[in-house]
Amino acid sequence: HVRSRRQRQMCIRDSRIATAMVSALKLRSKVVVLGDSGVGKSAVTQMFHSNGQKFPKNYLMTIGVDFCMKPVPVQVADESRATVELFVFDTAGQDLFAEMAPHYWEGSASLILVYDITRAESFHNLAEWLERISRVVPVESMVSGCVVANKADLRERAEISREAGEAFAQRYGFAFFEASALEHSGIDAPFAHVAAATHARYTDSLAKLTAAVS
Numbered sequence: 001h002v003r004s005r006r007q008r009q010m011c012i013r014d015s016r017i018a019t020a021m022v023s024a025l026k027l028r029s030k031v032v033v034l035g036d037s038g039v040g041k042s043a044v045t046q047m048f049h050s051n052g053q054k055f056p057k058n059y060l061m062t063i064g065v066d067f068c069m070k071p072v073p074v075q076v077a078d079e080s081r082a083t084v085e086l087f088v089f090d091t092a093g094q095d096l097f098a099e100m101a102p103h104y105w106e107g108s109a110s111l112i113l114v115y116d117i118t119r120a121e122s123f124h125n126l127a128e129w130l131e132r133i134s135r136v137v138p139v140e141s142m143v144s145g146c147v148v149a150n151k152a153d154l155r156e157r158a159e160i161s162r163e164a165g166e167a168f169a170q171r172y173g174f175a176f177f178e179a180s181a182l183e184h185s186g187i188d189a190p191f192a193h194v195a196a197a198t199h200a201r202y203t204d205s206l207a208k209l210t211a212a213v214s
Helices: 002-024 041-049 101-105 120-124 126-134 152-157 162-171 188-213
Strands: 026-034 065-075 081-091 110-116 144-150 175-178
Touching: 026 041, 026 126, 026 188, 041 065, 041 081, 041 110, 041 144, 065 188, 081 101, 081 188, 101 126, 110 120, 110 126, 110 188, 120 126, 120 162, 144 162, 144 188, 162 175, 175 188
Parallel strands: 026 081, 026 110, 110 144, 144 175
Antiparallel strands: 065 081
16 A cells, blocks of 8 residues: 555656646747648748738748748646747748758648638649648658638638538548638637647657656
């Protein structure tokens, strides 16, 4: 009984130490943003990074890749907070850069697919983007994936329904979000989801490791 009590006390102590470690750590995750040219990938990324302060008023084609980093707070079960630093790679959507893009995809932990609800073709091409990145990083090995239906402010011109977007995301086990980069609506949600999934994967791995050595 004494030994059993000591073991329980050690497990409680280890659990508290693990929780403190998770709360204090800054996790890092590489996120790739994919989609056709002109769907608003750069606008989504820039609005997220600038807290809604930097919307690109004029369209500028992304040449190769744009990169940004932003720390995202994650709520932990005990009401403390952890931080996940997202390293976001916004890669060009033009075929002109098709050979270059895979170099930036290597080591990706999460994926955000973006389409324009007013352009059905950009939605139908999502499967091709998934196929392309799967040649570099198996999608099933990623921590998380999101599908973002951008330009929700143009709903009256939508060619793709919300239900179609949700069905596509569900087929691949991805989360679905509607967003408007122009109105800074729904922009933070996909990135918050990625950060939370990254934190959850880490805590799950830590719990398994703690259980294995206890």
